[in-house]
Amino acid sequence: MNQSYTICDIPRFANMTIHDIPRIMREAFGGDFTLAYCSFLDYFYCSPDQQTREAMLVPEPDDALLTREQCCQLAAAAHKLASDYDLTVPEWVHKPEYKMPEPVYAFQVEDEESRNLYEEVTPIEYASRNLFFGSRVLERATKHRLAQFERKGFLKHPAHS
Numbered sequence: 001m002n003q004s005y006t007i008c009d010i011p012r013f014a015n016m017t018i019h020d021i022p023r024i025m026r027e028a029f030g031g032d033f034t035l036a037y038c039s040f041l042d043y044f045y046c047s048p049d050q051q052t053r054e055a056m057l058v059p060e061p062d063d064a065l066l067t068r069e070q071c072c073q074l075a076a077a078a079h080k081l082a083s084d085y086d087l088t089v090p091e092w093v094h095k096p097e098y099k100m101p102e103p104v105y106a107f108q109v110e111d112e113e114s115r116n117l118y119e120e121v122t123p124i125e126y127a128s129r130n131l132f133f134g135s136r137v138l139e140r141a142t143k144h145r146l147a148q149f150e151r152k153g154f155l156k157h158p159a160h161s
Contacts, residue, residue: 016040020040022061033070037077053087068097076125083125
């Protein structure tokens with residue numbers, strides 16, 4: 001029998017908040033920010049109700065292990081998710097340290113045409129922090145993510161147990 005998984009089936013991330021991303025990054029993903037950040041997003045999207053989602057955004061991330069860009073990205077994500085889900089925007093996202101001093105573009109694009117396009121389509125919650133990642137910045141590729149988890153041994157298929 002072939003059982004399908006969602007990212008929410010991984011118990012080590014239960015009750016994860018945005019504050020936990022650096023810890024999860026260090027303890028579960030060998031320092032890989034993207035895996036920890038994407039896991040947080042997956043749990044946010046799987047959350048059963050608005051109250052749980054709002055609680056996930058409230059505690060400010062522990063920035064000791066993060067770059068400034070990563071901190072800004074988390075502030076932008078919290079702001080955008082709160083806006084999209086009609087939640088209270090956490091106060092911490094408005095701190096001046098959560099704005100990059102210079103623009104940062106997805107894929108480090110350098111040509112003016114691409115930069116202009118990113119500037120046009122990036123949500124305001126990101127653009128206001130000098131992060132230009134495009135309009136699909138919070139979309140997830142779930143099948144790809146689950147395959148990564150399986151390859152790294154974080155998720156075991158029942159047939160392989």
